[in-house]
Amino acid sequence: MSDAVPTRTVGDLSDLPESAAGASHLVWWGNIGFMAIEGTAFALAAGAYLYLMSQTAGWPPDGVRPPDLLWPAVLTLGLFLSEIPNLWVRRRAKAKDERGVRFGTLAMTVIGLLLLIPRGFEFAHLNVAWYDNAYGSLVWMLMVLHTSHLITDIGDTAVQSVWLFTHEVGDDQFADVEDNANYWTFVVLTWLPIGALIHLAPRLG
Amino acid sequence: MSARRLALLPLLALSACEGGFQSPLAPAGEQAASIGSLFWLMMAVCGFMYLLVLTGLGVSVLRARRRRGEVRAPSINPGDRGLNRGLLFWAGLIVTGLTVLITGSFLVERGIAEARARDALEIRVTGHQWWWRIQVRDPATGGWIETANELHLPLGQTTRVSLGSADVIHSFWIPNIAQKLDLIPGRINQVDLTPTRAGWFRGQCAEFCGVQHAHMALDVKVDTPQEFATWLASQRRPAAAPADAVAARGLQVVARGQCAMCHAIRGTQATGRAGPDLTHFGARRSVAAGTLTMSRGAVQGWITQPQAVKPGTMMPPVALSPADADAASRYLMDLK
Amino acid sequence: MTDPRTPAVERGKLRVSWADAPGIWGFLTTVDHKRIAARYILTVVLLLFLAGMLALDMRLQLAMPDMERMTPQLYNESFSLHGSTMLFLVSVPVMEAMAIWLVPLMLGQRALAFPRLAAFSYWLYLGGVLMLWVPHAFGITPDLGWFEYPPLSGPAYSPGHRADIWAQMITFTEVAALSASVNVAATVLKMRPPGMTLARIPLFVWAMFLSALMTIFALPAVMLVTSMLISDRLVSTQFFAAGAGGDPVLFQHLFWWFGHPEVYIIFLPAAGFVSVIVETFSRRTLFGHAAVVLSMLGIAALAFGLWVHHMFAVGLPRLGNDFYTAASMAVALPAGIQIFCWIATLWSGRPRFDTPLLWVLGFIVTFVIGGLSGVMTASAPLDQQLTDTYFIVAHFHYVLVGGAMFPLFGAFTYWYPKATGRMMSEFWGKVSFWLIAGGFNLGFFPMHILGLQGMPRRIYTYSEGMGWGTLNMVASIGSAIAVAGGLVFVANAAWSFYRGRAAGPNPWDGSTLEWAVPSPPPPHNFEATPVVDSLTPMWTQKEGLAVMSGLAVDRREVLVTSVVEATPEYRQKSPPPSIAPLVAAIAVTILFIGSIFTPWALVWGAVPVGIALTWWFWPQRERAKTGPLRARSR
Ligand code: HEA
């Protein structure tokens, strides 16, 4: 075959490293992509909430009490405190500290599971069922959306932790730990507007 | 270039469609008229721009033909001074065109929304799968007179119609008179109609609303003020008493049988609300939301076999003996 | 790009490292972007044919007044299936497929950023196809159009599973599209060849990148809204129930938040095809590269501010309507600038009228009509007359067929030799062009007039007295001609696959990197990494394409570069073939289908999905030698 397109070699790439971390890393961008998708979904769900809120005279509708504040307060505090170990794990991952990431991810798994307890109570104290009215449907939708992200990330952290304890950790896995820590931060941060909508918005109107 | 000749075709074809039977371009209402002129403004601006595009393309092709056979090594980043200026000019032209069109739209939209001297007349239209409930406020008594599938409007006056829906989303549209507006459950929309030409018109549901969306038409009659007064007076009256024995039997069938579960005939025992009011059914122009032209045969066919005439309609077939069906259709036709 | 100096041993090693397993196992496990794209495209062609037949069937029914060959139910199913297939299963996926196939080749890369994710995208897309068409074979077909407004689609008015099938088909295809978009976006950002700074990104790659970004910000809306619809139907939430504080109009806002950008997600890639074809066949670099990039950016940004123009008849505040009118019309500026740049390139170049360029000429003549009718409907008052009539049907077929399908057919003809190693027949190519372009215009132009004569869309019949008969007949004849042309096109492609003239690496003398590799490209695409010095490397480096050596040959490796300057950063391992994407897709399929019947599917269905994903992402490395869980004996 005369398939040859002539080439001339002008350089060599074999000196380049075989891995990277942070924003240089390819997977980091994939992670950003998925956060953008989920962030958009959160924003649109919040938009739907605000839209119906603006269409409705009483919010919450007559006879419905706003969700109780105690458990979400506990949860929110917990989420914020969890950022301390989370950011620590992230630093350990950047420092490629094997021991640090093994025990760090384990700790984060446990913390995550503990946080599901106040989340469970929060569900029980929403004071409205999803089928009662559109307000209830929206509250439940926001809660379910956020909780599913919480659970996904806890599951991911748990799997990661098991893997880290049982394997030799390479550079790529340190990068994965870093990405996973970033994702937890994302889940914590998205809770701020969502939690505010669920718990504060009904108290304003 | 044949393409250029093609460009003129649309204009010819469009002018041919003026005067269409259910056409927004044959206005018989102030709203439709102002939108109609907006359409022609759009056609002018867009047609002009389209001609420019075709000319540019046509000339490029012709020039290329003339230079056929030249060497074709690719030329890289040729200086494009002239073309750059052309691009700026073109962008300016587009901005100008858009400014005209946006301003035009804005003015027409405002014109439609503008408060007009309104007649006291109040009309409510409710969409049902697949027919129209129509209620007119009686200026004399303040009560609501109900009818269905045929809308009467007084010529030269502005009537505000309130639109609601009993089930799914429909859209209220009488192209010759005004723009369309949706009927949405949980909302009341309002549209102003100012007819400027008397006569019969046709409206049609314009939002897909299920299996018989195609047969959800609305007869519209623009009446002179006297005609309108006469029509209103006739609608105010309860149903006519049967004129003979056959019609009396028809009354029995309709008002005592299953029909009465769904239909109301004022002045009889029939007070159902699930279907159209039949009090002055015989005076209407068509049957079942424009599905059939009014005739004795059509009515009889409809009441015996509604599912064959309009498959999927909410009116079930009711078992009637031929004689009962005959009597019922006779009675219904007499309900003028 | 077979460098004669590359030692045969190394070339052999590369082939081995990037080869798929033979046979069916290789088919199921491949992560080769070219194979994945090819199966996407074959699926799309099949669906285009099926949905085209549905369209012909509808045209038969509408050809004359009062026809009774179709029941209203059958007609409603036909346009619903036609519209849903064409938009969700044909137009969007085919553009993704072209990106999956072309983007790595244009970037001088051996693979996409996430090869397994691409395989997963296809399998899920296939799930969506089966979700819609298998129930159809059993007589359960969605029947409420390609957007199913509640309350009509709600629990009260649509019992049964037709609406659920529609909603879940969307979830499938959107997850697939989102995955593909993240993949393409990451590839464009991080895997450009050295030297390809932002300013040297080919237009096609820009188009695909922007389209991917729009997908990321638009598609979550439709997934959200169809999930809300399903939960209204399944667990009695009240999102769209007017009686319980919900609002049917909320559905429309969310749907069109997605629906409008969606049409530019289809159009931008088409604009990318057009730019490439115009450049190659005009024999000059495209006039106004920066202007075209900026207008694409402008369209992508504006796209998110227009959705209300699909809702002008809903009765929203008029001031709002006026705003959306202005925003919608503003799109004419970037669109018009693009048209100018393409024509200016032809004007100042020395065009060669091969079939791909014919498609572009057909595109300009046809698409501009559709664009201008779009400007007309963008005017709120005028749209309140035109909406839901055949004028709209004409508008969107002009932009979809003329604006997206014509460029696609051109692109198909243009890259066919690269994909197969053979040329398509020019003669039959031209025959199919004239049949499709002529038949289409004959068939759809009259629909504008029908709309202006008041013919609403989505009606299964009309009476003779309406006077719509003649034009409908013309429309049907034209459509039949166009579909015949489509068949000629497909037949030409099939015949040329076996009998076409051998193409060689660069039959059209194209300017971008995909033309540097043999036709068809080997599994690893490039032996060495090209270095780019301009927008048109194949034209500016005719004496010899600059390349860099050093990527591994004995394992799968790709080059990752920096976002702005594309300076090499590191060498990334690229995953080998795997069955995990297919298994994960099957697990997700079970979850989606289960959730039509019971909400608990979301709970138990998540277990197999979790297992599949864990298996997929489980890194293959040595067992730990340290720590409490270290491997103690070996
Ligand atoms: C590829 C798909 C595609 C594309 C590119 C477009 C492009 C445009 N569309 Fe279209 N549209 C659809 C697909 C598309 N559309 C579909 C599928 C629907 C129907 C959905 C449904 O209801 O089923 C729809 C419906 C639709 C509506 C709603 C109609 C209704 O339901 O009532 C509107 C209203 O504003 C609209 C407007 C526009 C505009 C302004 C553009 C612009 O982008 C066009 C810009 C291009 C040009 C204008 C041409 C080139 C410019 C010049 C030559 C410059 C000179 C011009 C002037 C000075 C005016 N479209």
Ligand code: HEA
């Ligand atoms: C890309 C999208 C696309 C395409 C290509 C088409 C193509 C066609 N469409 Fe479709 N159509 C829609 C998208 C599309 N349509 C949508 C979204 C709706 C709205 C549905 C709704 O209301 O919900 C609709 C609705 C719609 C209606 C209105 C129904 C109604 O409102 O009652 C009609 C009626 O005539 C129609 C006809 C046709 C015809 C005759 C073709 C022709 O087939 C066009 C001409 C022929 C070709 C373009 C070539 C065909 C190709 C092949 C046979 C295979 C070739 C393969 C390769 C080259 C790879 N379509």
Ligand code: CUA
């Ligand atoms: Cu009512 Cu369509």
Ligand SMILES: [Cu+2]
């Ligand atoms: Cu749009």
